[in-house]
Amino acid sequence: MFIDALDLSEQTQLEADLAIIGAGPAGITLARTFAGTPVKVCLLEAGAQAGETEVQALYSGENVGIDYSLTASRLRFFGGTSNHWGGFTRPLDPIDFEQRDWVPYSGWPFTIDELQPYYTEACQLVEVLPDRFDDIPFWEEVTGTTFPQFATGRMRPQFVQYSPPTRFSKRYGSELQQADNIQVVFHANVTHITTAESARTVTGLEISTLNGLKHRVKARQYVLATGGLENARMLLLSNRTNPAGLGNQHDLVGRFFMEHPHLGGCGEIVVAELDRLPKMFRERIKFDGYSANVAYNPTAGFLREQKLLNATFMVGVAAKYRSDTPPDPGNERAVKHTDMLKAARRYLSDVEPQDAEILGVWLGIGCASEQVPNPASRVSLSQERDRLGLQKIRLDWRLTQQDWSSLVEHAHSLALEFGAFEIGRMLLNLEDTASWPDKVNGGNHHMGTTRMHDDPKQGVVDRNSRVHGVDNLYVAGSSVFPTSGAANPTLTLLALTLRLGAHLTKKLS
Amino acid sequence: MNKPTLPSTRVYPEIHISRRRFVKSLLVTWASASSLTWPLAMAERAPTSADSPAWLLATTGDPSAASRLGQAYLATRPDEHDVDLLTGLIEERLSQSAGPNSARLERPADIAKALMRLVRTDYIQNNVINLEGWVLSQTEARLYALSAVLHNA
Numbered sequence: 291m292f293i294d295a296l297d298l299s300e301q302t303q304l305e306a307d308l309a310i311i312g313a314g315p316a317g318i319t320l321a322r323t324f325a326g327t328p329v330k331v332c333l334l335e336a337g338a339q340a341g342e343t344e345v346q347a348l349y350s351g352e353n354v355g356i357d358y359s360l361t362a363s364r365l366r367f368f369g370g371t372s373n374h375w376g377g378f379t380r381p382l383d384p385i386d387f388e389q390r391d392w393v394p395y396s397g398w399p400f401t402i403d404e405l406q407p408y409y410t411e412a413c414q415l416v417e418v419l420p421d422r423f424d425d426i427p428f429w430e431e432v433t434g435t436t437f438p439q440f441a442t443g444r445m446r447p448q449f450v451q452y453s454p455p456t457r458f459s460k461r462y463g464s465e466l467q468q469a470d471n472i473q474v475v476f477h478a479n480v481t482h483i484t485t486a487e488s489a490r491t492v493t494g495l496e497i498s499t500l501n502g503l504k505h506r507v508k509a510r511q512y513v514l515a516t517g518g519l520e521n522a523r524m525l526l527l528s529n530r531t532n533p534a535g536l537g538n539q540h541d542l543v544g545r546f547f548m549e550h551p552h553l554g555g556c557g558e559i560v561v562a563e564l565d566r567l568p569k570m571f572r573e574r575i576k577f578d579g580y581s582a583n584v585a586y587n588p589t590a591g592f593l594r595e596q597k598l599l600n601a602t603f604m605v606g607v608a609a610k611y612r613s614d615t616p617p618d619p620g621n622e623r624a625v626k627h628t629d630m631l632k633a634a635r636r637y638l639s640d641v642e643p644q645d646a647e648i649l650g651v652w653l654g655i656g657c658a659s660e661q662v663p664n665p666a667s668r669v670s671l672s673q674e675r676d677r678l679g680l681q682k683i684r685l686d687w688r689l690t691q692q693d694w695s696s697l698v699e700h701a702h703s704l705a706l707e708f709g710a711f712e713i714g715r716m717l718l719n720l721e722d723t724a725s726w727p728d729k730v731n732g733g734n735h736h737m738g739t740t741r742m743h744d745d746p747k748q749g750v751v752d753r754n755s756r757v758h759g760v761d762n763l764y765v766a767g768s769s770v771f772p773t774s775g776a777a778n779p780t781l782t783l784l785a786l787t788l789r790l791g792a793h794l795t796k797k798l799s
Numbered sequence: 800m801n802k803p804t805l806p807s808t809r810v811y812p813e814i815h816i817s818r819r820r821f822v823k824s825l826l827v828t829w830a831s832a833s834s835l836t837w838p839l840a841m842a843e844r845a846p847t848s849a850d851s852p853a854w855l856l857a858t859t860g861d862p863s864a865a866s867r868l869g870q871a872y873l874a875t876r877p878d879e880h881d882v883d884l885l886t887g888l889i890e891e892r893l894s895q896s897a898g899p900n901s902a903r904l905e906r907p908a909d910i911a912k913a914l915m916r917l918v919r920t921d922y923i924q925n926n927v928i929n930l931e932g933w934v935l936s937q938t939e940a941r942l943y944a945l946s947a948v949l950h951n952a
Binding site: 440626628630631634636702706707708710715716717718719743787 | 852
């Protein structure tokens with residue numbers, strides 16, 4: 291059922307077996323796990339069923355590192371950030387879970403095998419095909435084309451699928467509304483997680499509304515699912531028992547903030563004969579209600595050999611050059627492109643130039659890369675306060691030279707691959723000797739701030755996503771990722787949430 | 800990492816270089832050919848006049864795009880501004896890439912194919928240079944340089 295904290299009388303106490311803070315993809319997914327069971331669930335949403343300006347403003351904060359939008363990169367209403375999700379879906383790679391000696395603080399407490407069954411289920415949640423992310427024969431059959439062979443040993447094709455995208459509130463909201471055992475409470479801002487004196491047990495949640503009402507929630511188990519930035523903030527704010535914050539006995543909460551740096555314009559590829567590059571390698575294809583395209587990703591062997599971080603690239607046609615129209619001499623980019631298309635044509639096309647209406651195209655390149663877990667890249671609390679009187683987030687996002695060099699090497703690999711394909715030539719706009727530009731975009735992927743590790747001195751949560759040292763508090767979402775890989779995090783955070791659901795089902799039964 | 804192997808999507812003949820002068824003349828033909836002329840067809844009709852670069856330039860079209868890239872390459876490697884040196888370096892790479900049981904290169908078209916294969920091999924083996932931002936096969940860059948030298952001769 292749906293209720294609104296604004297409609298409750300002052301100092302209402304809600305009781306449940308399981309309290310979930312945050313009704314985004316993780317919170318909704320976890321609540322659904324218990325739909326129709328005897329487990330009584332209270333799902334707390336800070337916003338309403340649609341976005342509200344004054345609620346969204348509670349996400350504002352302070353930036354002291356790389357410029358980053360704290361309000362535009364996430365959404366504070368039912369369905370959370372799934373409401374502006376692009377739908378990119380891909381699991382992490384097996385190597386992402388490994389402890390890699392060239393990646394400080396790397397290594398998950400388990401391998402990808404642990405998540406595989408949950409990945410399959412998560413694919414159904416976001417309405418994509420399971421088990422087709424590396425399946426070249428499947429996609430060749432679907433598209434009726436033979437794919438170019440990756441010859442350098444550096445890269446391989448992987449397949450990104452696109453969720454419709456699933457808006458979790460629209461897709462699953464009515465299911466929650468109809469479940470007798472689930473209460474979804476809107477406008478319920480959790481302001482404090484209260485604990486017993488030892489801080490080993492959570493005893494309740496304090497709720498505030500923007501019109502000044504205060505309520506409480508009491509449950510047996512609690513799950514924090516407010517997103518990769520807010521999860522850390524909530525723990526840091528809950529500092530009455532431990533001044534450093536809940537679960538922060540080793541000063542780890544908020545540290546290791548990771549994004550997937552996206553660098554536009556990292557390179558340009560000119561292609562003389564577009565038909566040599568299967569459509570799926572340059573744009574999204576659709577079939578049977580699904581859609582997907584190829585991502586150019588490094589092989590695990592190359593990552594190991596060169597001690598690199600993970601990355602992913604996608605390309606798309608940006609412009610065409612007609613054979614009968616010379617470029618404007620003032621357009622340096624077009625002149626460079628057309629010169630290369632003419633000079634390299636014999637390597638790139640079987641079509642006689644005089645028979646080709648189009649001299650060639652250029653492909654823009656999108657890339658996202660892994661960054662090393664870095665304790666100095668962190669979320670902490672600002673001295674500024676929001677309308678609820680809570681300290682705002684202070685974000686210090688940092689990237690390293692290792693992150694940069696790794697990305698440059700992968701972009702170089704992409705150039706080699708297109709040369710080896712006999713399909714294109716690439717202009718590389720990155721230099722290894724340079725460093726990150728002042729302006730770097732992220733992917734709205736907030737990871738690492740409550741990292742998972744079996745050792746409480748190295749992680750905030752254990753392998754079951756339980757906060758170290760607290761018996762009944764769990765964290766769901768990408769904040770538990772110890773490393774980020776290069777894949778969009780949604781599928782993995784859903785798989786982890788489903789796994790957490792299985793764990794809590796046992797615990798609550 | 801294992802040495803990558805050439806995929807079998809395109810079949811190129813193995814080569815053996817037997818006559819340096821023959822190769823050189825074909826390279827000159829290759830490098831100075833217009834991008835508006837399909838190279839294999841061009842190579843088939845080129846050998847008899849291959850020692851006449853000026854004639855080639857006049858009859859095979861405009862190599863200006865390749866020459867511009869070649870000039871950029873020569874600006875970074877002025878020591879290679881020499882037809883004999885460039886052809887020698889390319890020939891050396893061809894010899895290195897030839898298999899032990901390779902057939903003899905007899906036809907210009909075969910040499911043209913061998914050069915294409917060599918350029919591709921350069922990309923596979925990361926034998927590339929950065930030329931004004933372009934990631935280019937070393938052999939390909941030298942072919943452009945050859946075109947530039949001949950174009951400006």
